[in-house]
Amino acid sequence: MSHASSFRALARLLRYAAGYRRRIVAATACSIINKLFDIAPEILIGIAIDVVVNQEQSFVAGLGFVEARDQILVLGVLTFLIWGGESLFEYLYQILWRNLAQRLQSDLRQDAYQHLQRLDMGFFEGNSSGQLVSILNDDVNQLERFLDGGANSLIQVFVTVVAVGAVFVVLSPQIALLAFTPIPIIIWGAFYFQRKAGPVYAEVREKVGELAARLSNNLGGIATIKSFTAEAREAGRLRQASEAYVEANRNAIRISSAFIPVIRMAILLGFLATFILGGLKTLDGSLNVGAYGVLVFLTQRLLWPLTGLAQVIDLFERAMASTRRILDLMRVPVQNDDTGEPLPAPVRGEIRFERLGFHYPASRVGVQDISLTVPAGTTLALVGATGSGKSTLIKLLLRFYQPDRGAIYLDDRRIERLRLSDLRGNIGLVSQEVFLFEGSIRDNIAYGRPEAGVAEVEAAARLAEAWEFIERLPQGLETPVGERGVRLSGGQRQRLSLARALLKDPPVLILDEATSAVDNETEAAIQRSLRHIAHGRTLILIAHRLSTVVQADHIVVIDRGEIAEQGSHAGLLEQNGLYAAQWRVQTGMAD
Numbered sequence: 001m002s003h004a005s006s007f008r009a010l011a012r013l014l015r016y017a018a019g020y021r022r023r024i025v026a027a028t029a030c031s032i033i034n035k036l037f038d039i040a041p042e043i044l045i046g047i048a049i050d051v052v053v054n055q056e057q058s059f060v061a062g063l064g065f066v067e068a069r070d071q072i073l074v075l076g077v078l079t080f081l082i083w084g085g086e087s088l089f090e091y092l093y094q095i096l097w098r099n100l101a102q103r104l105q106s107d108l109r110q111d112a113y114q115h116l117q118r119l120d121m122g123f124f125e126g127n128s129s130g131q132l133v134s135i136l137n138d139d140v141n142q143l144e145r146f147l148d149g150g151a152n153s154l155i156q157v158f159v160t161v162v163a164v165g166a167v168f169v170v171l172s173p174q175i176a177l178l179a180f181t182p183i184p185i186i187i188w189g190a191f192y193f194q195r196k197a198g199p200v201y202a203e204v205r206e207k208v209g210e211l212a213a214r215l216s217n218n219l220g221g222i223a224t225i226k227s228f229t230a231e232a233r234e235a236g237r238l239r240q241a242s243e244a245y246v247e248a249n250r251n252a253i254r255i256s257s258a259f260i261p262v263i264r265m266a267i268l269l270g271f272l273a274t275f276i277l278g279g280l281k282t283l284d285g286s287l288n289v290g291a292y293g294v295l296v297f298l299t300q301r302l303l304w305p306l307t308g309l310a311q312v313i314d315l316f317e318r319a320m321a322s323t324r325r326i327l328d329l330m331r332v333p334v335q336n337d338d339t340g341e342p343l344p345a346p347v348r349g350e351i352r353f354e355r356l357g358f359h360y361p362a363s364r365v366g367v368q369d370i371s372l373t374v375p376a377g378t379t380l381a382l383v384g385a386t387g388s389g390k391s392t393l394i395k396l397l398l399r400f401y402q403p404d405r406g407a408i409y410l411d412d413r414r415i416e417r418l419r420l421s422d423l424r425g426n427i428g429l430v431s432q433e434v435f436l437f438e439g440s441i442r443d444n445i446a447y448g449r450p451e452a453g454v455a456e457v458e459a460a461a462r463l464a465e466a467w468e469f470i471e472r473l474p475q476g477l478e479t480p481v482g483e484r485g486v487r488l489s490g491g492q493r494q495r496l497s498l499a500r501a502l503l504k505d506p507p508v509l510i511l512d513e514a515t516s517a518v519d520n521e522t523e524a525a526i527q528r529s530l531r532h533i534a535h536g537r538t539l540i541l542i543a544h545r546l547s548t549v550v551q552a553d554h555i556v557v558i559d560r561g562e563i564a565e566q567g568s569h570a571g572l573l574e575q576n577g578l579y580a581a582q583w584r585v586q587t588g589m590a591d
């Protein structure tokens with residue numbers, strides 16, 4: 001039942017917005033008062049007709065203003081006050097609702113983003129970034145649109161029905177009964193419509209997300225598309241996603257367009273009843289002329305807002321479909337909370353894997369039965385075929401995933417018990433995929449320690465063999481990089497990433513293929529500085545080029561997620577297994 005779940009979404013939203021309760025109440029009150037003032041002129045018109053027709057016997061005369069002229073003046077003053085009040089409260093509700101919309105959308109977006117940042121890596125693999133962007137952008141905006149105008153309209157329609165109903169009952173209960181017979185039909189129709197529209201709008205939101213996902217995926221891969229001259233095919237795929245959105249909206253349009261004419265016909269019945277029956281009663285004298293005027297005018301006032309109900313419910317449905325998506329996202333449980341125990345300083349950097357087992361749910365591969373100790377201050381090299389599980393071990397060490405079996409220890413403490421910031425704060429990672437943020441080269445190097453001085457940044461850049469190319473750039477350290485900045489080569493990016501990790505100066509440093517994209521000369525240079533880099537810290541190197549790992553204290557060969565061989569370079573050559581074979585291939589000694 002969509003309307004049930006829309007109201008549930010509304011209830012969830014109100015629970016989320018508990019801190020705004022006073023502002024919501026104030027805005028609602030202004031909407032109600034404004035509407036009451038808005039209906040009042042119709043009643044004044046009726047009273048004015050009563051005054052000119054009945055003069056000394058009029059309703060106002062009964063209040064003490066016997067003279068018809070005085071009565072008109074009193075009505076004039078009242079009209080002025082009512083219009084003034086209406087304007088004042090319109091100003092107030094506009095300000096309150098629209099500012100509430102701004103506050104709520106901004107807070108909701110920030111909360112959702114902060115929640116998102118804390119979710120497991122597994123979550124990001126199961127959800128495309130385009131979908132997530134569409135929730136954080138489009139869905140939040142949809143809610144803003146509803147709060148901007150829709151919430152007020154919904155409240156005012158309700159107030160109109162109740163207030164006009166009260167006036168009808170006072171003036172003529174009999175006509176009230178007739179005039180209001182269409183209302184249950186309309187309300188039923190509105191809910192019927194809502195039930196139909198709910199799933200359709202959920203579908204529309206879904207399609208917006210898919211479209212966004214397609215767009216961001218394609219823009220990210222534009223070079224691949226061009227190199228395969230696949231523009232036509234991709235345009236076709238985008239057309240499909242775009243057409244699916246049109247199609248979803250077509251269903252929504254079909255339903256929402258039918259609603260208004262149907263409702264108008266229902267209201268017409270009520271209007272005709274008032275018009276004809278009221279006229280007849282006035283003619284035979286059982287209804288006051290002014291009261292007849294009020295009734296006819298007020299049925300008009302009832303008519304238009306109720307036709308608008310469809311649009312408001314439309315907006316409400318869209319907003320609730322969006323709210324559900326946002327709040328569902330915020331309900332995804334966070335596993336990596338920051339409540340663990342602190343890691344006592346000084347951190348030595350000893351790492352121990354104990355019978356570690358893990359597989360990715362998506363691909364059912366991973367690592368099995370890894371037991372390994374890396375004494376503090378030593379260098380471990382992980383080698384092995386592509387896809388054998390080397391990076392997976394690192395991701396487990398950083399707690400991007402939870403192991404299925406076994407445990408990892410840092411300085412004899414189980415890492416899943418540690419405070420996450422203590423764990424990750426003591427590990428520097430230079431990963432295969434280097435990500436540069438919008439900002440200068442200096443900002444990027446100092447990402448882990450924004451307070452670092454220029455001299456420290458330069459020293460880190462020198463150690464990472466990055467200084468030479470930075471120096472040659474016209475703006476040096478201040479050169480902007482990232483999407484809007486200078487494009488750096490793959491090797492240059494890797495060296496920036498290395499400098500970034502070195503500046504953080506962590507007790508444990510992981511270089512995952514950190515020299516894969518650099519030329520031989522730079523690699524040799526990094527090799528030389530590696531000894532310097534390794535000094536006083538635990539270093540884990542992942543490399544395909546075995547020349548990089550010769551110096552390591554311990555070399556572990558991973559094969560299909562398991563440890564196949566281990567030892568020193570010389571020891572492994574002696575074993576004459578996988579490592580030795582690979583070494584012969586790489587040094588050109590293979591037969």
Ligand SMILES: Nc1ncnc2c1ncn2[C@@H]1O[C@H](COP(=O)(O)OP(=O)(O)OP(=O)(O)O)[C@@H](O)[C@H]1O
Nearest residue numbers: 125360362363365366385386387388389390391392
């Ligand atoms: N997020 C993931 N979801 C599912 N499977 C994954 C995921 N990440 C990696 N895998 C799979 O796990 C296996 C190990 O991958 P891993 O990245 O650890 O290999 P690797 O040894 O580091 O490879 P390379 O040397 O190419 O970097 C691979 O078969 C890979 O397809």
